[in-house]
Amino acid sequence: MEELGKRAMAGDIRAASRLIRNIEDDIPETTKAIKHIFPYTGKAHVVGITGSPGAGKSTITDQLIFTMRQREKTVGVLAVDPTSPFTGGALLGDRIRMLRHAEDKGVFVRSLATRGAMGGLSKAVGDGIHVLDVMGKDIILVETVGVGQQEVDIINHAHTVIVVLVPGMGDEVQAIKAGLMEIADIFVINKADKDGARKLYKETLNMLNSGNFPNGWRPPILMLESSLEPHSFAASVEKLCDKIDEHYKHLVERHQLKERAIRKVITEMNDALRAAILEPVLSELAATGEFDFMVEKLLSKETDPYSLAEEISKKYLNK
Amino acid sequence: MADRKIRILLAKPGLDGHDRGARVLARTFRDAGFEVIYTGCHQTPEQIVGAAIQEDVDMVGLSCLSGAHRYLFPAVAQQLQEQGADDITVVGGGIIPEQDMQPLYDAGLKALFTPGATLDSIVDWINENIKPRD
Numbered sequence: 001m002e003e004l005g006k007r008a009m010a011g012d013i014r015a016a017s018r019l020i021r022n023i024e025d026d027i028p029e030t031t032k033a034i035k036h037i038f039p040y041t042g043k044a045h046v047v048g049i050t051g052s053p054g055a056g057k058s059t060i061t062d063q064l065i066f067t068m069r070q071r072e073k074t075v076g077v078l079a080v081d082p083t084s085p086f087t088g089g090a091l092l093g094d095r096i097r098m099l100r101h102a103e104d105k106g107v108f109v110r111s112l113a114t115r116g117a118m119g120g121l122s123k124a125v126g127d128g129i130h131v132l133d134v135m136g137k138d139i140i141l142v143e144t145v146g147v148g149q150q151e152v153d154i155i156n157h158a159h160t161v162i163v164v165l166v167p168g169m170g171d172e173v174q175a176i177k178a179g180l181m182e183i184a185d186i187f188v189i190n191k192a193d194k195d196g197a198r199k200l201y202k203e204t205l206n207m208l209n210s211g212n213f214p215n216g217w218r219p220p221i222l223m224l225e226s227s228l229e230p231h232s233f234a235a236s237v238e239k240l241c242d243k244i245d246e247h248y249k250h251l252v253e254r255h256q257l258k259e260r261a262i263r264k265v266i267t268e269m270n271d272a273l274r275a276a277i278l279e280p281v282l283s284e285l286a287a288t289g290e291f292d293f294m295v296e297k298l299l300s301k302e303t304d305p306y307s308l309a310e311e312i313s314k315k316y317l318n319k
Numbered sequence: 320m321a322d323r324k325i326r327i328l329l330a331k332p333g334l335d336g337h338d339r340g341a342r343v344l345a346r347t348f349r350d351a352g353f354e355v356i357y358t359g360c361h362q363t364p365e366q367i368v369g370a371a372i373q374e375d376v377d378m379v380g381l382s383c384l385s386g387a388h389r390y391l392f393p394a395v396a397q398q399l400q401e402q403g404a405d406d407i408t409v410v411g412g413g414i415i416p417e418q419d420m421q422p423l424y425d426a427g428l429k430a431l432f433t434p435g436a437t438l439d440s441i442v443d444w445i446n447e448n449i450k451p452r453d
Contacts, residue, residue: 084349095374
């Protein structure tokens with residue numbers, strides 16, 4: 001397994017994609033490969049792209065890849081789509097927008113399903129970023145969908161977070177006020193040729209005007225017009241690319257890269273502890289049937305979750 | 320928990336925009352618990368092979384209704400082989416005349432599904448024949 005890590009570092013595409021697969025599938029020996037590559041990580045600029053479904057994240061990602069390749073940077077992409085909670089299957093369709101880069105050796109695109117497990121997304125994404133990083137990608141774009149925990153999670157892994165908004169999706173700013181709006185380093189209003197774009201711009205601007213920016217970075221708002229107008233769309237994405245570079249420069253100059261790095265390692269440590277301590281306990285409880293037994297006890301109100309948890313922690317943590 | 324999932328790439332090579340079938344399959348595979356990467360229409364064999372390798376799939380499903388399957392399907396199988404990725408199973412579907420089938424099998428395709436094949440029979444075939452690679 002360590003061998004896979006070495007081969008991925010040497011630029012072997014099959015080894016890298018296999019390694020990411022093993023991370024997703026949670027194959028236990030994969031940690032050996034991660035241990036091997038970990039010291040070499042931390043070189044790439046990790047950019048998170050998030051926003052509601054249909055906001056245009058993949059289309060923007062595609063154009064960003066194009067622009068970054070023109071600027072002679074190598075690009076890795078992790079495109080995350082949801083796993084069906086009912087069947088465990090997933091339909092991963094982000095790649096459909098990025099086909100034109102399929103033959104470019106400087107671009108590696110990988111689709112990931114959320115798989116739904118506790119901390120699952122962040123663990124696969126975090127380690128997946130490491131793999132792309134040691135492959136030598138200059139920029140790693142992480143595209144995450146949806147609302148809720150997952151997209152806020154992205155700040156624990158990205159240096160720069162882009163939040164993509166679109167007009168006409170209802171009471172936009174209300175819906176995303178908590179969480180999402182706070183994590184943005186750059187706002188993009190996509191489909192800015194549509195009705196409501198000005199209003200959305202003003203609302204976002206008002207929100208920013210009432211904020212303060214202790215890090216000295218005020219998130220800019222960029223308007224992107226329809227990708228059906230390739231020239232103006234390309235020009236807008238060029239500007240977005242400039243802003244991404246500018247933000248990274250800001251982090252470097254203000255010595256703020258370390259803060260982001262701290263966030264990432266804390267997240268990774270939490271994930272690793274969960275995998276090493278909590279998950280074995282949970283699977284043992286499930287295997288012995290004890291978990292179901294506890295559920296019954298809770299249903300009959302014989303006991304409560306806290307008492308049960310205390311009992312279990314006594315047993316496993318020798319306290 | 321270790322959990323190997325079957326990953327499948329679905330693609331439509333060549334100049335053929337009729338992707339209803341491929342979309343229905345994509346959804347069926349999702350509902351069968353597989354992870355499906357759907358990459359859409361108008362692709363070259365090079366693009367399909369590149370995507371299959373980067374995505375580390377167990378199977379590539381090709382759909383072609385334009386009549387060019389005799390050229391496009393073997394091209395994908397051959398390029399996978401050239402890249403040392405012939406452990407990825409290639410199957411095809413579409414309007415494939417009887418007499419074209421043997422040459423496609425000879426070129427390395429493992430199964431062909433033609434009009435009338437039920438969704439269940441395709442899912443069953445995958446569950447029986449595709450094992451996630453270790």
